[in-house]
Amino acid sequence: MAQLEEVSIEKFKHLVSERALTGETMLLNMGPQHPSTHGVLRLLLELDGETVVNCIPDIGYLHTGxxxxxxxxxxxxxxxxxxxxxxxxxxxxxxxxxxxxxxxxxxxxxxxxxxxxxxxxxxxxxxxxxxxxxxxxxxxxxxxxxxxxxxxxxxxxxxxxxxxxxxxxxxxxxxxxxxxxxxxxxxxxxxxxxxxxxxxxxxxxxxxxxxxxxxxxxxxxxxxxxxxxxxxxxxxxxxxxxxxxxxxxxxxxxxxxxxxxxxxxxxxxxxxxxxxxxxxxxxxxxxxxxxxxxxxxxxxxxxxxNRKFVPPPRSELGVSMEALIHHFKLWTExxxxxxxxxxxxxxxxxxxxxxxxxxxxxxxxxxxxxxxxxxxxxxxxxxxxxxxxxxxxxxxxxxxxxxxxxxxx
Amino acid sequence: MLWMAAGAIANMDKKLETIVQALQENFGVTFEEFRGEIHVFMRVETIIEALTLLRDKYDFELLSAMTAIDFWPQNSPRFHVIYQLTSLARNLSLQLRVALEDGEPHIPTAVGVYEVANWRERELRDMFGIIPDGHPDLRILLLPEGWEDKHPLRKDFPLGYEEVQFTFNIDEINLRKHFAKE
CATH class of the missing domain: 1.10.645.10 (Cytochrome-c3 Hydrogenase, chain B)
Incomplete structure (x- = not known):
């Protein structure tokens, strides 16, 4: 089991204002399952009341390699x-x-x-x-x-x-x-x-x-x-x-x-x-x-x-030996x-x-x-x-x- | 790869030619041409200076793309870091490249010149383990939190290989695995 780190303010210290460190402003997660984030985007918001002071996007939830x-x-x-x-x-x-x-x-x-x-x-x-x-x-x-x-x-x-x-x-x-x-x-x-x-x-x-x-x-x-x-x-x-x-x-x-x-x-x-x-x-x-x-x-x-790069059309496969070879080579090799x-x-x-x-x-x-x-x-x-x-x-x-x-x- | 002196490419854009010549005079670069694109090879120490010069004097306002290519198993150079620049005012494209050796590759950060490099360099660190020195916010970008020192886009990182787990070897496999340890 991987060690899950507790998210602490220390990690984002350089991205938020000093008021967040004293607790004067609030840190709030928006997403990753929020309907208006259009998918899986997480925004870490620093809020002063309802005003956004800082916004830290966190992406990568949909990384599929x-x-x-x-x-x-x-x-x-x-x-x-x-x-x-x-x-x-x-x-x-x-x-x-x-x-x-x-x-x-x-x-x-x-x-x-x-x-x-x-x-x-x-x-x-x-x-x-x-x-x-x-x-x-x-x-x-x-x-x-x-x-x-x-x-x-x-x-x-x-x-x-x-x-x-x-x-x-x-x-x-x-x-x-x-x-x-x-x-x-x-x-x-x-x-x-x-x-x-x-x-x-x-x-x-x-x-x-x-x-x-x-x-x-x-x-x-x-x-x-x-x-x-x-x-x-x-x-x-x-x-x-x-x-x-x-x-x-x-x-x-x-x-x-x-x-x-x-x-x-x-x-x-x-x-x-x-x-x-x-x-x-x-x-x-x-x-x-x-x-x-x-x-x-x-x-x-x-x-x-250009048959060296583009597969021949389907209609040729039944009638041309070369077309069949090209088709086969292009889709395998x-x-x-x-x-x-x-x-x-x-x-x-x-x-x-x-x-x-x-x-x-x-x-x-x-x-x-x-x-x-x-x-x-x-x-x-x-x-x-x-x-x-x-x-x-x-x-x-x-x-x-x-x-x-x-x-x- | 074909290495050439400036002026050797007959059909190179005249506007681009002056810029490449200026780079050559200032930094002693080499360049290659492939399919009509110019790739300028910089030394890693001079890249920031060159980017600044291109942005300020030659109107390359946009860093279109920044990525790397891994040439594994070749070790020297192992990586090419690519800076794809676009000039809107002159409608030109130019690609700068930095060749890096194997081991612990470092590049100086370009965030001071183009802010878009911020996320791009974080991605480079995630995917290739190329470390941008002086980066203001070097957290993991795309990979899961707590990801260990593995870089998926390196060629020596296996693709989709998953050992079959049984009750008798699950602990052993978990020791080696660096993701999905449930």
């Missing part, structure tokens, strides 16, 4: 782990991982696959923002928003099920392209979503954006200035709500994002309300991208025909990748999602590090909650949009 597991699998098999990191952005994680593999072994991706990747990544962004908005509303006691958002999210999950047979962990994007082409119903389903969704966003906005209770809770709460944000590595909507126009889709276009016309919503206030507005606007911009991508969806193959490392970053719904993938000349990665946006975004929390009420802390934390699977990996 995904990086270590990926090192033990071949490049093709390791991809299934990527779905399970940020469970609100499965296809986005697939995309980041596949792009890293493609960069490492220099694979080309056909244009049709790129366009479908963009559509899926943007659908996933809407999906993630919907779950965020739902939880955000719930934390601010707006129960109906939660239900409305999940109603729309269901349609996106249905689209994912349509293309891959899975609702969440699809592993649909593969190194060199996609698992298989989308079915004919895909376009109809996405177009129906595009037609319906703008009105639904208007509905959410009608419920929240000008609601006086809502404004009272959000405006001027948790202000983050751009310099602090960059010091703490904050990226994504949170950084853009602080007035920094930095979106990897715009500044370093990947997967053909340069072909699409869209705006990057930026707000300068840096408070919780600005973060809310930025995400709502992002959902509308994503719709624009999906529509453009769908309008000029090129025909053609959806995966590279895998392919060798060169000894070197690449860093590939994409814009996930939460910020810069980076994959540092290092090969060792063999079939398994030497290292696969995930630079996850929630990790860095959460690290700024102690700075922005100081002096606010506990109730505001809940709002601020909800607006950071953390996913614990993303933080703990």
């Amino acid at each position: 995904i990086e270590k597991n990926m090192e033990a699998k071949t490049y093709l098999k390791a991809e299934v782990m990527s779905d399970r990191l940020d469970y609100m952005n499965n296809l986005g994680n697939n995309l980041a991982y596949c792009m890293a593999v493609e960069k490492l072994v220099e694979l080309d991706v056909p244009e049709r696959a790129q366009a479908i990747r963009v559509i899926l990544a943007e659908l996933e962004r809407i999906n993630s923002h919907l779950v965020w908005l739902a939880a955000f509303g719930l934390d601010l006691a707006a129960m109906s928003v939660f239900l409305y958002c999940f109603r729309e999210r269901e349609i996106i999950l249905d689209i994912k099920e349509l293309i891959s047979g899975q609702r969440m962990m699809t592993t649909y994007i593969r190194p060199g392209g996609l698992w298989r082409d989308v079915p004919v119903e895909f376009e109809t389903a996405v177009r129906a979503f595009l037609k319906m969704f703008p009105k639904r966003v208007d509905e959410y906005e009608a419920l929240m954006t000008r609601n006086p209770i809502f404004l009272d809770r959000l405006v001027g709460i948790g202000i983050l200035d751009p310099a602090t944000a960059l010091q703490h590595g904050v990226t994504g909507p949170m950084l853009r709500a602080s007035g920094v126009n930095w979106d990897l889709r715009k500044v370093r276009p990947y997967t053909g994002y340069e072909q699409y016309d869209f705006n990057v919503p930026v707000r300068s206030e840096g408070d919780t309300y600005a973060r809310y507005i930025v995400r709502i606007e992002e959902m509308r911009e994503s719709l624009k991208i999906i529509e453009q991508a769908l309008n000029k969806l090129p025909l053609g193959p959806v995966r590279s025909d 895998g392919f060798p990748a060169p000894d070197g490392s690449v860093y590939q970053a994409v814009e996930s719904p939460r910020g810069e999602l980076g994959v540092l993938l290092a090969g060792d000349g063999g079939a398994k990665p030497r290292r696969c590090h995930w630079r996850t946006p929630s990790f860095d975004n959460l690290s700024v929390l102690p700075k922005i909650v100081k002096g606010h009420l506990v109730a505001d802390l809940v709002a601020i934390l909800a607006a950071v949009d953390i996913v614990l699977g993303d933080i703990d990996r």
